[in-house]
Amino acid sequence: MLVTCLPDVAKDVGANRILKTRAGHFHHPFGDPSRPEASERRWRLEATKKALEVLTEPVTEPTVFEY
Amino acid sequence: MPTNKKIRVVHYVNQFFAGVGGEEKGDHPLTFREGPVGPGLLLQRLLGAEGEVAGTLFCGDNAYAADPGAEAAALDHIERLAPDLLVAGPAFNAGRYGLACARLCLAVKAGGKTAAVTGMYPENPGVSACRRQVHIVPTGDTAGGMGEALPKIVRLGLKLARGEELGPAQEEGYLPRGVRYNAFAEVPAAQRAVDMVLKKVRGEPFTSEFTFLGFDRVAPPAPLKGLKGKKIAVVTEAGMVPPGNPDRIPGSRASTHHWNKYSFGGRTELPKGSFICIHGGFNTVFVNEDPDRMLALDALKQLEREGVFEKLHEEFLSTCGNGGPVHVMKQVGQAMAKEARAAGVEGVVLPAT
Structure with a gap:
């Protein structure tokens, strides 16, 4: 599965399981520097959990999930 | 002849x-x-x-x-x-x-x-x-x-x-090979482009001067049946490399050999300087401050400890996708998939920029 903040590009190139991290950024899909450190870590833990769950999702075509 | x-x-x-x-x-x-x-x-x-x-x-x-x-x-x-x-x-x-x-x-x-x-x-x-x-x-x-x-x-x-x-x-009457030849045109590029746009908005037929070869459609692999017992790896195209970039992976337009596997070295999180980002297409300051913003090792190690999945592969696979020609990146991807499969990896998290 692919984690990105540019899901349209990922869809165009045919990635099938895509997670868009809303709080992430193009430069760092697993980071949100606007938060204090502890809060950013908690957010990343949840985003990563979601990324792993996406691996278990049945899909038939490029599909975007969000966290 | x-x-x-x-x-x-x-x-x-x-x-x-x-x-x-x-x-x-x-x-x-x-x-x-x-x-x-x-x-x-x-x-x-x-x-x-x-x-x-x-x-x-x-x-x-x-x-x-x-x-x-x-x-x-x-x-x-x-x-x-x-x-x-x-x-x-x-x-x-x-x-x-x-x-x-x-x-x-x-x-x-x-x-x-x-x-x-x-x-x-x-x-x-x-x-x-x-x-x-x-x-x-x-x-x-x-x-x-x-x-x-x-x-x-x-x-x-x-x-x-x-x-x-x-x-x-x-x-x-052959399939475009993605090769362009120089030719003299009667009308300058700006005018041709505007003419094309006008035809497009009027719904009239027009021919683009750039033929895009398009991307593959890959059938999605079957979903993992749960995460318990699974081995997970991190793969990235974001140009994450050890300090000093020992393999000299370029910040753009990588070739097929410009990828490698790098060990997390037993770490449970990635302090500043443990890995660096050499991607030439974006501001790398934030990820260099905290490489976990790309590779999420801290989160993955915690989830591994909690037993959400069995094992995080000790090495991550990395290339730099910036400006990478599709046919080159396809080969890099295939080589990475082979490597991950040989290591018994069942699921991959791929942070992409």
């Missing part, structure tokens, strides 16, 4: 088109016959006085795919026959046949003595195997398209064999 010279042609078909049998004869070894065989009879008729089918090579598709000796034998025959042109197929939408045609055309072209032309359905896997190097006439998906395909193949093949200059792919 003078245009009045009779073009000497060798034709390659599979055993089915040579009349030897169907799928059950897929392991038929490479065989040579003098003169035209099967669709070669039509090929000869279309060539008329301009060319001669000197001989036909045929082989079962499985044999061609599995036995390197088949291709070597085909090349020996071609060397001996010294043709001006190899015509392979057409293979329509037969995948293994298409791949055999692609491989033989590539090998013959690489020899530099003989021109090569083939015909395939645009979605035949043989197309992506050789479209950048070999001229492929698009055909229908079944052998019902033979009568339509062969005249186009003959026309293009004769031009290639005579070394004549070819026009654009659309005009000559």
Whole structure:
């Protein structure tokens, strides 16, 4: 599965399981520097959990999930 | 080469088109016959006085795919026959046949003595195997398209064999190879672009000057049945490398060898300086401050400890996708997939920028 903040590009190139991290950024899909450190870590833990769950999702075509 | 010279042609078909049998004869070894065989009879008729089918090579598709000796034998025959042109197929939408045609055309072209032309359905896997190097006439998906395909193949093949200059792919009737030639235009680019936009908004037909080769569609792999007991790896195209970038992975336009596996070194999080980002296409300050913003090692290690999944692969695989040509990145991806599979990885998290 692919984690990105540019899901349209990922869809165009045919990635099938895509997670868009809303709080992430193009430069760092697993980071949100606007938060204090502890809060950013908690957010990343949840985003990563979601990324792993996406691996278990049945899909038939490029599909975007969000966290 | 003078245009009045009779073009000497060798034709390659599979055993089915040579009349030897169907799928059950897929392991038929490479065989040579003098003169035209099967669709070669039509090929000869279309060539008329301009060319001669000197001989036909045929082989079962499985044999061609599995036995390197088949291709070597085909090349020996071609060397001996010294043709001006190899015509392979057409293979329509037969995948293994298409791949055999692609491989033989590539090998013959690489020899530099003989021109090569083939015909395939645009979605035949043989197309992506050789479209950048070999001229492929698009055909229908079944052998019902033979009568339509062969005249186009003959026309293009004769031009290639005579070394004549070819026009654009659309005009000559072959699949675009992604090659652009310089040409003088009467109207400047800005004006052509505006004309195109106006036609587009008016809903009128227009032809783009840039043909995009497009991307593959890959069938999604089956979902993991739960995460318990699974081995997970991190793969990235974000240009994450050890400090000093020992493999000199470039910040843009990587080549096929510009990727590697890097150990997390037993860490449970990534302090500043543990890995650096050499991506040349964005501001790397935030990820260099905290590499977990890309690789999420802290989160993955915690989830591993909690037993959400079994094991995080101790190495991550990395390249830099910035400006990477699609056909290069495809090879990098395939090599990475092979590596991950060999390491027993069942799921990959791929942070991409």
